[in-house]
Amino acid sequence: MEQKIIGRKEKITLPELGLNLVWAKIDTGAYTSSLHAEEIREEELEGKKVLKFQILMPKHQKFTGKTLVFEKYREKKVKNSFGQAEIRFLIETKIQLAGETFRTEFTLTDRSSMKNSILLGRKILRGKFLVDVSKTNLGKTYRKKK
Incomplete structure (x- = not known):
């Protein structure tokens, strides 16, 4: 598969998350991708453990307040941006980036104090994309024209 060139910031779609x-x-310094989430909690629903959370994206108000429910999830130990180990919940979902659609993993964390709500790490990029850090939104050139 030919590797596509993307920039340091890209517009992505996460269809299963709306x-x-x-x-x-x-973020080529991060291995795992992460997604801003709030009110992250495990609950029992119809006898099954589920993960519930909200993603409140800045400038994406139409989605504010919707609670997402995942039956398939797990916990993962990751190092945060300060180098401290922490346990985070990890979900798998579809992503659309630069004309490609594939399943990938995201850890959930409160990124409200960070500039970027979503980070894409090396695990997503490996074998699929090269990063040109001098550009942004190069992926749009690969999206299908309607």
């Missing part, structure tokens, strides 16, 4: 063409920062 997010369409939102900005994500490409």
Whole structure:
């Protein structure tokens, strides 16, 4: 597969989460991708453990307040941006980036104090994309024209 060139920030779609063409920062220093989430909690629903959370994206008010429910999830130990180990919940969902659609993993964390709500790490990029850090939104050139 030919590797596509993307910039340091890209517009992505997470269709299963109801997010369409939102900005994500490409972070080659991070292994795992992360997504801003709030009110992250495990609950029992019809006898099954589920993960519930909200994603409140800045400048994406139409989605504010919707609670998402995932039956398939797990916990993962990650190092945060300060180098401290922490346990985060991890979900798998579809992503559309630069004309490609594939499943990938995101850890959930409160990124409200950070500039970027979504980070895409090396695990997503490996074998699929090259990053040109001098540009942004190069992925639009690969999206299908309607």
